[in-house]
Every structure is written in C-alpha cells, then in structure tokens.
Amino acid sequence: MNKWWLGASLVLGLFGQAHAMTLTSKDMSEGNKFTSQLVFNGFGCQGENISPQLTWTEVPAGTKAFAVTVYDPDAPTGSGWWHWAVYNLPAAQTSLAQGAGSHANALPKGAIALKNDFGTTDFGGACPPEGHGVHRYEFTVWALPSALELPKDASPALLGFMLRAQALGSAKLTAVYNR
Template sequence: MKTLLLSTLLACASLPATAFDLSSPQLRDGQAMSKAQEFNGFGCDGGNVSPALAWKNAPAGTQSYAVTVYDPDAPTGSGWWHWLVFNLPATTQGLPASAGNDATLLPAGALQSRTDFGQPGFGGACPPPGHGKHRYIFTVHALKVPRLDLPADASPALVGYMLWANGLGKASFTATYQR
C-alpha cells in the first residue's frame, strides 16, 4: 500500500501545474490592437471599446478579481492607467467586450475607478503621434479578499497598492498600438 501511495504522489508531483491564464478573442499577446480599442478623444478617434477577456486556472483561495490595463511607455514618467475594475466576484471567468464602456455588462458589485484620463471606465490606446509602439499590459489579478474597500474615485496608485497587498496571483498579456 505504501508503495502504491508513494507512486501515486510521485506521478501527481510530476504533472505540470496549470498556469493562471488571461486571453482575449480580439487581442493577441505581442500583437497590435485594432482601431476599435483606440481612445476617442485627446486627438484619437477610435472606437474606445474594451475587449472581451477570459481567464482560467486561478490560484486556490481566490475570493475576487480585478482587471487593469497599463501603458508603461506613456511619456509621463509613471506610465498611464487605461482601466481599473475590481470587486469582480470569484465566480467571474471573464468580461464581455464593451464591459469597460457599459457598467451594466459588469457583474453586480464590480467597481471601475478613475483612470489617468480622469474618469472611470475603459480608456483606449492613444499614444502621441510619432512616439512609436506602446505596450498595453492587460492583467487579471486574483485576490485573497472578497472585495477591495475603495471608493469609485480611488487613484490608480491606491488601487495598485491594494492589488499588491491582497494579490494571490496574476495573469497578463501585452498588446501594442502606435499612431
């Protein structure tokens, strides 16, 4: 019996762990976003539509999720936050396209906070003309708490702090855009 149990444990230990994963039917890691995800304002005239997102294999103990979109290449010295949505229930496995533009598409209790555009909701790509290709990091954060006790006007820095303080894991992909 001990030999069978040891063999079973060794076999299970050698199986690859399934990684927390984030994907989108509209976007691919390392590929350019379409005009649909370009901001509409600040000299940009895109559709400003948040893409659909799906995730799987969250870490054990996940009690809620948050989604962020960040451009580390923005010429600000601190990057640019394009979307912050949190208090997504643990049963959530993704968001439909336009969820960042139409809060009725978000799960009950979800909250979108202020972006660097100064308002809540999805703000699409809008790099300065001639500034080259910018990276847009889409991330789903698995959290160890059922909700973040933050107001809707919380700054991106405060949301980021709370994500790091309560994170169990995260999954990301990076899309690009240039004008």
C-alpha cells in the same frame, strides 16, 4: 494611520509567490497591434474605444474576487497611464464580454471601476502621442483572497499597490499600439 494602510503593510509579506494564471482575449493577442476597435476616440485618436473580451483560467484556490487593470508603462508622464481599473469582480466571474468596460452598468454587480487617466470610469483605449513610438498596453487580471476595501476616491495607483500586496495570482496579456 488609516486602517487600509495598516492592512496593506501587514499583508506585504504574507503572500509569497503568486499562482500562475492565464489571460486570453478574442479581440487581441500577445505582442500584436490593437485594431481600431480598442483605440480611444478623442485626444487626436479615432477609434471605437471598446474594451476587449477577456477570459482568465487556472484560478488559484481561495480566490474570492478579481480585479482587472489596463496600464501603459510607456506613456510620457513619468508614471505611465491607467486606461482601466476595476476591482471586486465576483469570484465566479472568469471573463468579461467585449464592451463590458465601455459602460459602468455593463460590469457585474459589485464590481467597482476607478477613474482612469482620461478622467472616466470607462475603459479608455490606446492613444499614444503621435510619433512617440510603440506603446505597450498591459491587461492584467488579479485573483484576490477577499474583496478590497478602498477609499471612495482611490486612484488606480493605490489599487495597484493593494493588488501587488494581496494577489493570490495574476495573468498579463500585453498588446501594442503606435501612431
């Protein structure tokens, strides 16, 4: 059995309730529709594909690293759609500037971006199928007790599993988009 799987299995019951954090953005707000700035440029969508500014507060004691994920649970894939997945952000990092996810080198040193469902490690903006209705885009920041050690080719789904197993706290901001 892989070392990381054993670790994940052992941790599943160790962290009871996660601490309540807060996530805010100057570029979007809870329940409101994205502007074209946060929309993907491709797949029939015409946006600027810029990641939003994010700030998180009320960080739990013992936090040694953060992760940020962006997920669309309404995508018609059977498994949702991962727009962005970054982990091992340093504990001193409590915000990301607008555009930080638009170029891997804009992330803080040590942060690792996984390949999203668009096939890149950059932020991928909203782009639901035309006429498919409103989609939710869940931006979540996760506080972690240590940096994660994942396989080099880990998927965002594996990251999501590890985050849910180990998070000391998390905060979510959900915006919407349709076309």
